Amino acid sequence: MKKLLGVALGVLSAIGGFVDMGDLVANAETGARFNMNLAWVVLVGVIGIIVYAEMSGRVAALCGRPVFDLVRERLGPRFGMANLLASFFINSLTLTAEIAGVALSLSLVSSVNYLFLIPVVAFLVWLVCWRMSFVMMERIFGLLGLCLLVFAVTVWKIGPDWNELFSATTHPHVPHSETVFTYAYFGIALFGAAMTPYEVFFFSSGAVEDGWTKKDLGENKINVLIGFPLGALLSLAIMACAHLVLAPRNIGVDQLSQVALPVASVMGRLALAIALIGIFAATFGAALETSLSAGYVVAQYLGWPWGKHNAPRTATRFHVVIALAIVGATLFGLTGVDPVKVTEYSIVLSAAALPLTYFPILVIANDPRYVGPDHTNGRFLNALASVYLVILVLVAIATIPLMIITKGGS
Amino acid sequence: MNVPATPAIAGRVLHATLDLLDRQLRDRNGKLCGNVDDLEITRDESGQMFVTAILCGPGILAYRMGRRRLGRWLEEANRRVHDTPSHHERGERTRIPIELAGEIGPTIEVAVDVDDLASHDMERWTLQHIIGHIPGNSSRAHQ
């Protein structure tokens, strides 16, 4: 029973880890602009994160090494350092977006300007990183994140033509009002949101925090195989809501409040409240994950003691890096940059950096000295992972030119 | 007397950059205590070469990454600040004799104390000047 509970909670945290500010914004935005013509990207993305998160969790369980340790061991200290700087920068942008997302969701219930809420949210994020246990944190925000299911209920309540939804997903085309370039750019944004690198930094470090061993390999599989697809389902529901309610009215999404608007207009006040709780939990959970990830990547690159399973006084530099990342993100957020824009840039840049993170994971998951001869990747998994590695590299190459051609998707 | 956790297998073959460099180090109490930032190589008169020590610390990493002058300066500064007589007995604080290495795997266990290593200085400084002043620093979060 207790074991079952553990699995259920792991699944919840996987959902929480999948849906964040980036997914909320990217899915609603593309649903409103491209209808369901980019839904397939979410599916491609979720398979990718399943494949690579499983590997990172397995490696962490078998040899206790999380992702950023492997990055330095496989790529060397210089290349590893370049990777560290890029990852830290992108992670900080994501953290800014998540903190702003929490503040925005709170402003929608309090009418306080979100800029005033940013420092408060940042302090709370820091406090949770400082005090709350890892397990507790996963449970609370994973569970509350389930409130996002209200988006799926909304789609069901609208009662759309399911055949039409399905065929748009399987037979996508570029809408008349868009160009191939904007289509590709938003495709990359969705892909980046689905496979954001902090998800594996956090997932693999979390495996070490939770003290996973060989016995937990089953739990690892269940977590990624149930948790991430459920997360993808939520993403698609958000996209479908925007497609069904916002697109027919020519509404484009440029505010977080618009993401929840379909739920309110179709389902009413209570549903709106549930959606906002879900958005709050997803962004707050992601703010915690990105704050911790800032500490994880630096500490793991340099070999410092890290983790919430230690008291802060036995992982001091780790906690200082977390605090600095939060302060940096807060100051950046307070300059009044558009949170939705920051989110877009963070997921697109994530897409550009994907191979840096995922390549070392793939190599190590095949290295018997790390995972033992019985737990290296099977043929099928390797074939799939290789296909994804090619996709990741192509996406990374295409990202920056597309960003320039489309002027950031306009 | 420093005794490694597990006796090493005689005659085993390792590749220095593949199996040793950049690996995570754990001290005798299982604490994370830095990475293998560099290795010391000793050449004897007969031309034989041996890996004689694991080197670890901020100056060492800077040196390895091509910042030779900065690396040496950092090492020298660290030595001046910390090399008390008791440390003399152990040699430098950035050097772990290879015979103290126990298990060599994804993690390398070394029979030293994390507090005797230069890689831990900033950790202590941070504790004394920052983390130590924040309430709740010593409690492990409740499960």
Add this chain to the structure above:
Amino acid sequence: MRISDLLEYSVVSADGARLGRISDVRVIQDGPLIGGIQAAFRIDALVVGRGGLAERLGYVRGRVEGPWMLRVLFGRLERRAQVVAVADIANWDDDTRTIHLVADHHRGRRTLET
């Protein structure tokens, strides 16, 4: 000397041909007993190649199993590296950071696989 210094040395054969730069060293733990506990870590051979990612990943030396695509690509690149026995070193030139080999360094030819 540190290994980061050693990795800057080029290796030149007796007839003046440049074999490449040292990218790894093979260590065999069969030296005299040190500290009364374990055998010394004797350096047996130098891996000489062009450097680069392939020689860091260790598809051949570390027997990394897959995936096929990477094993073929990086395995092939890694196999271009040569293994030179330490015993075949004739002399060291620290100014130009070059290691000169004896004339018949091919005699005890070693391979990357161990």
Add this chain to the structure above:
Amino acid sequence: MPLGKRRRRLPAGVAGVAGVAGVVFVLTAGALASGCSEHSVGPARTYDDYERKSRTSAEVALSAVETVRLLAETSSDGNAWGAYTSVSISEQEDTLAEVQGDYASIQPPDHRSDDLRAELTDLLSTATDHVAAVRIAVRRGNLDGLEEIAQPLIDDSDALQQFLDSIER
């Protein structure tokens, strides 16, 4: 030892990543700092260029107008509370004001553009007035009557749509 003098050449991979990272950093920082957004505008040199910018501005305005309409409707049906409606409407009002300001600052390149400018400027300012009226009502707590007050926005929306159709032709 001459070791310090000869700096090791960076492997190509590192230089590449560092270079790309640098470029990306500058691009992002620049884009975010300049407030580069979907409705950002630069100089227009030709009529086509001006027309394209007019279209983008009209699209963003249409989205804002429709969002406010939907919010008003939702609110009148009792499906949202005051804070949500009020904050969301203010956001759209800001967007509209921004579009209006940006559009006004583009220099029309020729006489044909003047007509376009006159038409859209007019539409934008009427829409802004109507949205402001909705915002004022919501701040006064008149949530139930919002749909009524948002009525004029239907015409604004139609007019913007027509404007878009006319240049889409």
